[in-house]
Amino acid sequence: MSIENLLLPRKKELLESWFDLFTRAYAPEAAAMLKRESNRFANPVGQTTLSSMADILDEFFGENRMDEILLPLDRIIRIRAVQDLAPSRALAFVFLLKDLARRFMDTDTTQGKVELSDLAEFDARVDGLALAAMDVYSKCRETLHEIRINEIKNRTNRLLLRARVIVEVPGCRSESLDH
Numbered sequence: 001m002s003i004e005n006l007l008l009p010r011k012k013e014l015l016e017s018w019f020d021l022f023t024r025a026y027a028p029e030a031a032a033m034l035k036r037e038s039n040r041f042a043n044p045v046g047q048t049t050l051s052s053m054a055d056i057l058d059e060f061f062g063e064n065r066m067d068e069i070l071l072p073l074d075r076i077i078r079i080r081a082v083q084d085l086a087p088s089r090a091l092a093f094v095f096l097l098k099d100l101a102r103r104f105m106d107t108d109t110t111q112g113k114v115e116l117s118d119l120a121e122f123d124a125r126v127d128g129l130a131l132a133a134m135d136v137y138s139k140c141r142e143t144l145h146e147i148r149i150n151e152i153k154n155r156t157n158r159l160l161l162r163a164r165v166i167v168e169v170p171g172c173r174s175e176s177l178d179h
Contacts, residue, residue, distance in 0.1 A: 003101055003114060003118050003119065003122045006114065007101060007104055007105070008061055011061065014100060014101075014104055015050075015053060015054055015057055017100055018053055018057075018093070018096060018097065018100055019035070019049070019050050019053055020035065022093040023046075025092070025093070033046070045079055048076075048079065049075075049076050049079065051072075053076070055071075055072035056073060059072075060125070064125065066128070066132060069132070070132060073129070073133055073136060076093075077090075077091075077136040077137050077140060078136075078140055081140035081141050082140075082144065087134075087141075090137060091130065091133050091134060094126065094129050095126065097126045097129070098122075101122060
């Protein structure tokens with residue numbers, strides 16, 4: 001029997017546990033708020049994360065199409081990329097699926113039902129999900145750095161204009177900072 005078939009009946013419980021572990025990256029009061037408030041307007045981070053995790057599990061236990069997993073994964077990673085978390089902490093939630101799967105497979109009832117090759121395949125799929133998460137995270141962080149660099153350039157340009165070190169010519173873009 002595949003791991004997915006064993007876990008599918010407990011998917012809701014798996015999602016709740018996964019989300020609980022996800023929130024442990026935050027301070028206790030923030031984690032409590034993320035878990036407590038179910039209104040998506042009062043708690044957009046928590047509800048976006050929870051619904052995205054549900055979408056990931058649905059596809060992961062379904063057809064496992066990476067293009068369908070990337071959108072909800074992207075929604076979670078975009079949130080994590082702007083927060084003050086180390087990349088390892090921001091992405092650790094993906095790897096937690098391996099541990100959760102093992103915990104949810106009760107050894108008494110599944111002994112002999114799970115082949116080592118099925119377990120290895122499941123682990124490889126989680127690793128693939130983690131690699132995709134790293135790609136998304138890297139791209140988000142790159143975009144954030146580009147935004148910050150452009151903002152610094154714009155601020156510097158405005159300061160130089162105000163100090164009359166450079167002069168703005170109507171209809172022309174100042175290129176003095178781009179060199």
